[in-house]
Amino acid sequence: AQKITQTQPGMFVQEKEAVTLDCTYDTSDPSYGLFWYKQPSSGEMIFLIYQGSYDQQNATEGRYSLNFQKARKSANLVISASQLGDSAMYFCAMRVERGSNYKLTFGKGTLLTVNP
Amino acid sequence: DTGVSQDPRHKITKRGQNVTFRCDPISEHNRLYWYRQTLGQGPEFLTYFQNEAQLEKSRLLSDRFSAERPKGSFSTLEIQRTEQGDSAMYLCASTGESEAFFGQGTRLTVV
Numbered sequence: 001a002q003k004i005t006q007t008q009p010g011m012f013v014q015e016k017e018a019v020t021l022d023c024t025y026d027t028s029d030p031s032y033g034l035f036w037y038k039q040p041s042s043g044e045m046i047f048l049i050y051q052g053s054y055d056q057q058n059a060t061e062g063r064y065s066l067n068f069q070k071a072r073k074s075a076n077l078v079i080s081a082s083q084l085g086d087s088a089m090y091f092c093a094m095r096v097e098r099g100s101n102y103k104l105t106f107g108k109g110t111l112l113t114v115n116p
Numbered sequence: 117d118t119g120v121s122q123d124p125r126h127k128i129t130k131r132g133q134n135v136t137f138r139c140d141p142i143s144e145h146n147r148l149y150w151y152r153q154t155l156g157q158g159p160e161f162l163t164y165f166q167n168e169a170q171l172e173k174s175r176l177l178s179d180r181f182s183a184e185r186p187k188g189s190f191s192t193l194e195i196q197r198t199e200q201g202d203s204a205m206y207l208c209a210s211t212g213e214s215e216a217f218f219g220q221g222t223r224l225t226v227v
Contacts, residue, residue, distance in 0.1 A: 047218070
């Protein structure tokens with residue numbers, strides 16, 4: 001069974017600084033995908049970035065990048081140049097991609113607060 | 117296509133009543149998921165469809181819960197004989213190969 005661990009219940013960062021949100025995962029399947037979501041206080045889950053297990057390069061989307069270290073089973077999210085609007089809950093999720101098993105499993109989340 | 121759509125956005129019901137929620141996924145996505153999220157927690161997996169086939173159900177999905185996806189398009193989640201513990205946000209997601217988008221959720225309050 002797959003498992004996602006986010007060890008930081010809360011993180012603080014100064015506006016314009018970079019921040020790294022940690023995520024480790026556990027699976028024995030070789031084919032999987034890793035996702036990060038942002039959930040502001042309004043409640044919607046906003047898809048940020050995806051990394052496939054066979055992707056050679058780390059995924060990037062604007063100010064978001066995913067630091068994928070396969071041997072360590074980590075998929076940390078890096079947000080560069082933090083903005084006040086980045087304050088939200090952030091969830092890491094994993095999907096095993098084999099046969100019919102495509103269940104998306106979430107971690108418990110990290111609450112990011114960006115200080116002015 | 118404007119994304120994943122859920123209806124209603126909010127539902128208040130009396131304990132013991134039945135409720136049904138609808139999810140319209142992104143049209144080209146063949147996988148659809150239902151999740152439940154309570155305050156301060158991550159989304160908990162309920163069930164997942166590939167096209168019209170329901171491929172996995174969580175143990176959270178008691179016999180009071182049923183989900184369908186007729187013809188592999190929209191999906192419905194029904195809760196029968198609601199209990200106060202069913203109060204939560206119910207989220208639907210549809211996924212492509214390298215993306216997974218959520219709807220805005222249905223917030224259920226059982227009084």
